[in-house]
Amino acid sequence: MLIKLGKENLHSEFVELIERISGEELANCYQCGNCTGGCPVSYAMDFGPREIIRLLQLGQEDTIKSANSPWLCVGCLQCYCRCPKGVSAAKILEALRQLSLRKGESHEEIKEIPFPFLKNAPQQAIVCGFRKFVS
Amino acid sequence: MKIPYYPGCTLNTVAKGFDTSARESAVLLGFELKELNQWNCCGAAFPLTPDNVMGLTAPTKVLVNARKEGDTVTTLCSVCYNVLKRTNKVVKDDKEKRSVVNTFIEEEYDGSLNVIHYLEVLRDKIGFDKIKAAIKRPLKGIKAGAYYGCMLLRPFEDMGIDKADGPTIFEDLLKALGCEPVEFPNKIECCGAHLAMGNEDVVTKLSGSVLSSAKNRGAEIIVTSCPLCQYNLEKSQKGLEGGAGGTQMPILYFTQLLGLALGQDEGTLGLEKNLFDVKQLLKERGI
Ligand code: SF4
Numbered sequence: 271m272l273i274k275l276g277k278e279n280l281h282s283e284f285v286e287l288i289e290r291i292s293g294e295e296l297a298n299c300y301q302c303g304n305c306t307g308g309c310p311v312s313y314a315m316d317f318g319p320r321e322i323i324r325l326l327q328l329g330q331e332d333t334i335k336s337a338n339s340p341w342l343c344v345g346c347l348q349c350y351c352r353c354p355k356g357v358s359a360a361k362i363l364e365a366l367r368q369l370s371l372r373k374g375e376s377h378e379e380i381k382e383i384p385f386p387f388l389k390n391a392p393q394q395a396i397v398c399g400f401r402k403f404v405s
Numbered sequence: 406m407k408i409p410y411y412p413g414c415t416l417n418t419v420a421k422g423f424d425t426s427a428r429e430s431a432v433l434l435g436f437e438l439k440e441l442n443q444w445n446c447c448g449a450a451f452p453l454t455p456d457n458v459m460g461l462t463a464p465t466k467v468l469v470n471a472r473k474e475g476d477t478v479t480t481l482c483s484v485c486y487n488v489l490k491r492t493n494k495v496v497k498d499d500k501e502k503r504s505v506v507n508t509f510i511e512e513e514y515d516g517s518l519n520v521i522h523y524l525e526v527l528r529d530k531i532g533f534d535k536i537k538a539a540i541k542r543p544l545k546g547i548k549a550g551a552y553y554g555c556m557l558l559r560p561f562e563d564m565g566i567d568k569a570d571g572p573t574i575f576e577d578l579l580k581a582l583g584c585e586p587v588e589f590p591n592k593i594e595c596c597g598a599h600l601a602m603g604n605e606d607v608v609t610k611l612s613g614s615v616l617s618s619a620k621n622r623g624a625e626i627i628v629t630s631c632p633l634c635q636y637n638l639e640k641s642q643k644g645l646e647g648g649a650g651g652t653q654m655p656i657l658y659f660t661q662l663l664g665l666a667l668g669q670d671e672g673t674l675g676l677e678k679n680l681f682d683v684k685q686l687l688k689e690r691g692i
């Protein structure tokens with residue numbers, strides 16, 4: 271993958287926003303990969319939690335924006351519990367999700383959610399799903 | 406003894422059996438789960454980003470109403486427990502957020518409530534020994550996998566229900582009921598959670614790993630304290646031949662198992678809503 275580095279991406283507004291929303295300092299991550307090792311969903315992510323943090327450290331906004339990773343994070347906190355530096359990749363992924371949702375960009379359209387799911391699923395799955403996926 | 410109790414929305418609807426089995430078990434053990442006079446949904450997800458104070462308002466409202474009825478509240482659903490306990494800690498420790506939340510909901514709450522899980526009530530207020538003595542129908546030799554999942558335990562520093570490196574509260578209860586708890590590698594792994602909405606493949610894979618992990622260690626049933634884990638683990642076994650984990654295992658709420666062991670009236674157990682019947686297994690074992 272070709273990565274372009276420059277002042278404009280290393281100190282971008284996007285990266286600052288993610289740090290502010292997540293409350294995490296990206297520089298704290300030293301890329302050991304423990305988070306991805308423990309992440310049950312990394313196999314399905316375009317970029318695992320470690321890679322997402324690296325891409326953010328390098329200010330690769332466009333690459334991150336099209337990644338499915340934030341929408342697949344289940345918030346299980348395995349990453350955070352395993353991180354030797356106390357970094358919460360979960361918070362960073364949540365910040366990416368929040369950034370989209372707060373701009374009004376939904377990940378799921380309510381009218382496309384299958385009726386059997388709405389009828390049979392536990393309420394908590396619906397409430398949580400709406401909060402994570404719907405703007 | 407009366408313990409203020411927060412059911413939450415799922416236990417009031419699709420997981421009714423979790424609620425009724427718990428209430429009845431309390432009666433048989435000599436106390437009452439007293440439902441809060443007023444409550445609302447906790448929001449079903451603790452807001453992970455610290456700037457999201459809005460997400461704290463719904464659970465704080467629950468805490469405010471609970472505080473009016475005592476200094477302790479108990480709940481059964483792992484997610485409600487996680488959200489309420491973590492929110493309570495934020496309100497207690499973070500002056501600035503406390504003030505914002507209180508202003509918004511027009512209350513004066515200080516975080517002085519003690520949020521405990523029903524498993525903690527059973528362990529700390531009743532005692533597993535006392536439960537053991539009250540058992541009428543020991544579930545002798547039933548190999549049960551205690552599935553903690555995520556929300557009961559993580560983050561360890563906030564939840565503190567048990568030791569981070571190897572919790573045993575669930576297994577200890579199972580032992581008291583006469584079961585043989587089965588230790589399995591995926592007992593604190595995720596079932597796929599809310600990805601049930603829109604990402605069934607991932608749920609089938611994650612729940613499948615939990616199921617096969619338990620089965621490989623000899624589990625005959627899985628016991629949980631979360632309606633979403635229960636749903637995902639059951640659903641992943643449906644339709645597919647032998648299920649995602651190659652299993653057709655009954656997935657029970659711990660209170661259903663407790664109720665069975667206490668000789669509870671079957672009408673309150675809600676077993677008929679479970680996809681895979683545990684009664685067949687009990688019959689085979691002569692229990
Ligand atoms: S475990 Fe922590 S330090 Fe290691 S890569 Fe992940 S976030 Fe970075």
Ligand code: SF4
Nearest residue numbers: 309343344346347349
């Ligand atoms: S919280 Fe998200 S990123 Fe972290 S381990 Fe769980 S699924 Fe992976």
